[in-house]
Amino acid sequence: MAEDTSAQQIENYLAAADEAFAGWSQTPAAGRADVLDIVADALDAAAGQLIPVAMKETNLPEARLAGELKRTTFQLRLFGQVLRDGTWYDARIDQADAQWPMGAPRPDLRRTHIPLGPILVFSASNFPFAFSVAGGDTASALAGGNPVIVKAHSGHLELSALTGEVVTQALADAGAPAGLFHVVFGTEAGKTALLDSRVKGSGFTGSIPGGRALFDLANSREEPIPFYGELGSNNPVFVTKQAASLRGAEIAAEFVGSFTLGAGQFCTKPGTLFIPRNSGMREALAAAALPPGAKLLNSRIQSGYVEVLQALSGHASTEVLVQGSDPLADPPSPTLLVTGIEDLLADPRALQAECFGPTALVVEYDDEEQLVAAAKTFEGQLTATLQAEESDEVAQLVRIAASKAGRVLWNQWPTGVSVTYAQQHGGPYPATTVASSTSVGTAAIARFVRPVAFQNFPQHLLPAELQDGNPLSNPRLVDGRTVS
Amino acid sequence: MAEDTSAQQIENYLAAADEAFAGWSQTPAAGRADVLDIVADALDAAAGQLIPVAMKETNLPEARLAGELKRTTFQLRLFGQVLRDGTWYDARIDQADAQWPMGAPRPDLRRTHIPLGPILVFSASNFPFAFSVAGGDTASALAGGNPVIVKAHSGHLELSALTGEVVTQALADAGAPAGLFHVVFGTEAGKTALLDSRVKGSGFTGSIPGGRALFDLANSREEPIPFYGELGSNNPVFVTKQAASLRGAEIAAEFVGSFTLGAGQFCTKPGTLFIPRNSGMREALAAAALPPGAKLLNSRIQSGYVEVLQALSGHASTEVLVQGSDPLADPPSPTLLVTGIEDLLADPRALQAECFGPTALVVEYDDEEQLVAAAKTFEGQLTATLQAEESDEVAQLVRIAASKAGRVLWNQWPTGVSVTYAQQHGGPYPATTVASSTSVGTAAIARFVRPVAFQNFPQHLLPAELQDGNPLSNPRLVDGRTVS
Structure with a gap:
């Protein structure tokens, strides 16, 4: 049984995650995709160790858990593909236009998305792989360029620790920045991290009362942070x-x-x-x-x-x-x-x-x-x-x-949520705390990035996805028109 | 001087806005665009009445106010153009795929964006046109298919009432649903509306303490709603x-x-x-x-x-x-x-x-x-x-x-915010309460819509932007690839 993470250890993890942010956020998206692939491969390779532990802790049958692990590693690789495709940037370029009919010349404006900083993930009881340590919130936060701290669910602590070790080793093998990823244990550890000013966003899957309490906590901070909670649904x-x-x-x-x-x-x-x-x-x-x-x-x-x-x-x-x-x-x-x-x-x-x-x-x-x-x-x-x-x-x-x-x-059934580009796993409160977001599918990455516009910038200081000539070949909105 | 709106009047407005939602949200986007054009024309035509009142109430000079009004009506028309272009749907189509490598067949999934419901706009002191009754929040909320209730700023009450009359008349002339748009007066009116369960989102431009108090109120509701506050910045x-x-x-x-x-x-x-x-x-x-x-x-x-x-x-x-x-x-x-x-x-x-x-x-x-x-x-x-x-x-x-x-x-200056496709007017707290949003530029519409996915639906029940053959010619992400 994993012990609760001590206050000193949490402080160390937060400091390390904050430190890792610079390196990871500056790793090109394609490089982050390679890292996600390596993590997925390592989890697949560890299936023989992970699944028996999950069976013991959750009472779920082997076939279900094997399928869930496959879904989890597929998800990591799919986010890698999205990073390489570049759709997630929602890159927009307005060329300077002296005749812009607003009444004043339009400057050269270029908008992309950048990561937020360390993200705190509260994992779920019912998906020990797909919504837990290496699940969708972790995958989308890492894909977006953010360090991740996972609060393990009390229902599968041994599996959480073991999965955390596999992920941490794979990240090290892949050359990702040290301190990028941590698993913490205990209710107090989760609250402490949620209230820490270095944490810049959070994902949660669980009950309405539990999620609402954490949502309120996230909003009570001096700097409130986005809290993406998936709470409950009758369907x-x-x-x-x-x-x-x-x-x-x-x-x-x-x-x-x-x-x-x-x-x-x-x-x-x-x-x-x-x-x-x-x-x-x-x-x-x-x-x-x-x-x-x-x-x-x-x-x-x-x-x-x-x-x-x-x-x-x-x-x-x-x-x-x-x-x-x-x-x-x-x-x-x-x-x-x-x-x-x-x-x-x-x-x-x-x-x-x-x-x-x-x-x-x-x-x-x-x-x-x-x-x-x-x-x-x-x-x-x-x-x-x-x-x-x-x-x-x-x-x-x-x-x-x-x-x-x-x-x-x-004429289909809601159980069995496919991980795809058009999936929407969210909904008005209390289904989720942020109805404009999804926690499944490639749009989930949008929760952990934010837009920034560069005005009148020289080419060499622009992110590649905004440069003339489109070196990354990502789709862009140029002067209001989609260019793919 | 406009009197504070009575509790009974607020109730009437909220009921009317709620009632108007069905008709307005079902008005095709191109039809909403036509309505926005008519509102813009009416405001331009009323410049001679509006600007002197604004001068008297805000101490701002005529040329500045004339420019701001031009920017305001340009903005309404630009949102109309975005409605016709269809970029704002972020339409995504995944075709059914029995071989989807997740481990289970992928269903036909099609994702678009739909409006939230009545939106409450708190207008600003310093932009009596562009961030007030007919300003950016109102334009983007209406464009997205939402009724709007504006809380007038105490700094320009007469102008707010007059602008409200022009907009209301133009909406009626354009055939928009009755009850789509209201202006309310007084601090209590704003709070009452913010706490009403029929209001589904809010935009605000103002001070850090004022915005934070309303943000906290919006999050205190049984059903919290998104509160898009633009608060303060040192630049x-x-x-x-x-x-x-x-x-x-x-x-x-x-x-x-x-x-x-x-x-x-x-x-x-x-x-x-x-x-x-x-x-x-x-x-x-x-x-x-x-x-x-x-x-x-x-x-x-x-x-x-x-x-x-x-x-x-x-x-x-x-x-x-x-x-x-x-x-x-x-x-x-x-x-x-x-x-x-x-x-x-x-x-x-x-x-x-x-x-x-x-x-x-x-x-x-x-x-x-x-x-x-x-x-x-x-x-x-x-x-x-x-x-x-x-x-x-x-x-x-x-x-x-x-x-x-x-x-x-x-090498440019931050004053003078251009209204464009790539503009980003937002930022981490306390610049705004939602760093992933913008209150200027065409992406501002995203604040007042949310995604919904249709799984395995027959063509005739799908929104047009998701139908086979792309009848609206909007850009779409089909099986993960941008198709423009």
Whole structure:
């Protein structure tokens, strides 16, 4: 078991990270990409050591963890590719223009993005690789040119220490600046680092209360810093009458697969399924073969799950639709509750609470107009899903869903978040603390860089991505026109 | 004099803005552009009414106000052009890819940006047009598809009411949704709106204490909202030995012109000038012909200016280099103070305080290494400027300047902020509350939109900017490659 990091050690790490910033931020992007590749290779090579430790600490099965590690190293390499492509600079060049119609000559202005400084990453319980020590926040912060300090999650301390050693050794092998990367342990270590003036930004994945407390702390600083927290989401799914009629049994089976995937411990788990009354879907769900109970990540998650499940099932309007033999045991059998849409509309906050684990709520409706009304009652979400047919009149429902969520799906399921260029894993509060950001996909790098414009500069003092002749061949916006 | 807006009226405005959101956000971008053009035309047509009121309320001269109004209407039209170009969508399309090397098939994912909802704009004292009722925050929020509520600045209430009438009438003439735009009066009105759950974002231009208080309020909400505050900046200028030797007298004259422009009431006023000792520049500055005193914007600005000037000139390390006959009178004659770089390094916070008005501090140095040390002591800035020669070895100074400021200038002056595609008017705290944003230039629209991804959607339910065949001809990132 890793010991809590001492105050002196934290001070040493912060000083080292601050010192490493100059060298890393000045390493050309392509050089940083090479380093990320080397880190990815080292993690892949260490899979045989890492995965057994992860299995022991998180109760997650080997295949899932192997897949997650693959996703994690793919992510590091994808950020490397983005660094080489140069799209992330959002480079803009305005040439001097004496006739600029603003009323005064336009100077030569060139805008790019630069890193912020040391970034503090709070890692997640449910993704011991992909949202932890070497996960998406770390990858995007390093890619952007920032040192990283990771606060290990208490649910997988040994894995965090081991992953940290692999990453630190790989960074050294790759010739990255010493002190670029550190893992710290303990709640106090995280708070101390968050309040330190050398830390310039933070990423977080976890619960609403925990994330909000840290968000408030980040904003309480003399110099507030951006705090990118991904907190909680219910991820509603809306099934139209046509879809229920044409594919009801199939949708029911896929829904059960999605809400019980990983024992329901995904931030994109569909927590609410809206189905038409008297469509046969209720019966299909009631008859569904639920998977057996699986141990949750740790005892804190287990007790938190039982508490929320008891609140939901104890709500006056809900009843059990189907559940395994031991819904409150450890491991817990999955549970499907059911209620009517009028009840959901009457008490949305209670019935839309996120239940982290293998429980979901089925809501029966009569009229598709009610889906629009129900969608409007949700707080900010990571995802919202429609199961519908192309001839359905759902434009308004899509619009409301998009106004509530960062990602809207059509006839697919929200679990399984692909790491791509167009991915958006974010959403209005409380899904995240910064709705304009994503924590998955290549746009995640934007969280840890900021724009700077150079006015009237000589070529040799400009960053390469802004120089005449475009030596890095990155796409640019020149006089307002995209040049690729 | 406009009366404070009553609680009932604020409620009516918020309800109307919330109601208008659906219609305005669904108005195609090109349609919103047409509306912005009509607003710009109406403001230009009303110049003869607006400018005399502005002169009376702000003490600013006619030519300055006419130029500012022209800049304001240009800005509205430029955002219209950006809406038509479609660069602001940052549209991204990932085509489905069964072989995606993450380890799972990639779905069809398409990402664009959508508006946030009603935006609250706090207008500025020093730009009664360009950062006020119809200024940059309003233009970018409307362009993004958001209703706007402007809190009028107490320094120009009559102008705010009149501008509001012109904008409201123009919006009605253009067929924009009713209730899209409102002006409110009074400190309480601003706070009430900021705390209302229907308001989804805010822009602010003003002082550090005022902006910080509102930033804290915005973050205290159950649903925190983005608060884009532009607060304060000292805007240091570094003159190298070569530049002083070759162009010392010219730089001195231009500096005097810049720090006294608009009676020193610009957020980009250069507040500190670093000059080499024994270069002749001190003598050139001491002999400079300072302009006569000009009345400041209002009595609050006047008394605040006198207070900061007294603190600066009362500091043990400063002395007066040159000043007019009535430095503390109303109107105040300009003042140049001088100190040594060792003194600045010993007490940077006191000597780098922003002095809003016609005062600046000259700092003499011996060695260019000291410029790097001094640059490191600054807090976040809107701008930092080098007056230097191409053969100077200033790469490190440029790097430090960029790490502190949103815009770095070479042999030009920070006053006069051009409205362009590559402009960056922002910077680390306390220059702004969100260093990743700009309040001037076309990227300002990004403050009031957020990304949303559509997964596996049928064509007819996708926003036009994401549809196959690219009907709007906007640039897009397709499978990670920029396609213009």
